[in-house]
Amino acid sequence: MTTTASAPTPSGTTRCEEIYTSPSPSFWGTGPTSLVRDLCAERPVDGLKALDAGCGEGRNARHLARHGARVHAMDVSEAALARAASLCGHVPHVTWERADITTRPLTDDWYDLVVAYSLTHWLDGPAAVAALTGRLRAATAPGGLHLYCAFNARVPYPHTGTQQPTLLGHQEHLDLYAGWEIVRATDTDLHDEHPGEGPHIHSMTRIVARRPR
Numbered sequence: 001m002t003t004t005a006s007a008p009t010p011s012g013t014t015r016c017e018e019i020y021t022s023p024s025p026s027f028w029g030t031g032p033t034s035l036v037r038d039l040c041a042e043r044p045v046d047g048l049k050a051l052d053a054g055c056g057e058g059r060n061a062r063h064l065a066r067h068g069a070r071v072h073a074m075d076v077s078e079a080a081l082a083r084a085a086s087l088c089g090h091v092p093h094v095t096w097e098r099a100d101i102t103t104r105p106l107t108d109d110w111y112d113l114v115v116a117y118s119l120t121h122w123l124d125g126p127a128a129v130a131a132l133t134g135r136l137r138a139a140t141a142p143g144g145l146h147l148y149c150a151f152n153a154r155v156p157y158p159h160t161g162t163q164q165p166t167l168l169g170h171q172e173h174l175d176l177y178a179g180w181e182i183v184r185a186t187d188t189d190l191h192d193e194h195p196g197e198g199p200h201i202h203s204m205t206r207i208v209a210r211r212p213r
């Protein structure tokens with residue numbers, strides 16, 4: 001595994017950092033998330049230039065790369081990337097990078113596929129979410145796809161503590177993709193459980209959106 005660059009840890013990542021110091025080898029699970037799994041089942045992704053923004057332990061990057069995508073997997077957390085290294089081993093076609101996606105320069109019109117899974121609700125407020133999704137949209141090639149997933153405001157965040165997510169409404173998430181084709185969008189309950197946490201529910205917005213050509 002090659003890891004490049006370094007970045008300051010922005011606010012908004014504290015809870016994830018704590019998670020990555022827990023003894024369990026994987027907090028988020030090792031299989032791909034539903035949008036990534038379904039995409040790879042429905043169409044070829046080999047050769048696509050993909051960005052996994054906030055890749056965490058690498059479950060989506062690994063799956064895409066195994067299906068032939070050229071993946072740029074980025075996370076601000078060194079601990080997350082260390083987890084990814086031990087869980088993924090050497091996966092060809094993945095470049096892992098430690099970087100703050102909110103500030104790292106991105107090339108316009110570059111990626112065929114952008115995955116932002118459970119990333120944006122950890123940003124500091126709606127303006128930061130809009131700014132980042134705008135940057136990710138600009139970095140997407142015409143005709144390129146976004147797989148976007150975030151908590152929404154329909155169900156209150158079930159955990160207490162200082163680190164609370166930014167919860168947009170489902171429609172506010174959709175509005176981030178104004179002018180794009182919405183291929184699929186859902187607002188559903190996720191019944192979740194992680195090591196050290198009891199069962200809980202998040203309301204999740206999932207969007208598959210395509211940039212117009």
Ligand SMILES: C[S@@+](CC[C@H](N)C(=O)[O-])C[C@H]1O[C@@H](n2cnc3c(N)ncnc32)[C@H](O)[C@@H]1O
Binds near residue numbers: 010016053055075080
């Ligand atoms: C909830 S985890 C999800 C990880 C992965 N996308 C997945 O679904 O398994 C969110 C990840 O986003 C990362 N993250 C949060 N803010 C970030 C930022 N500004 N730049 C890059 N990564 C960030 C965190 O370190 C964490 O690994």
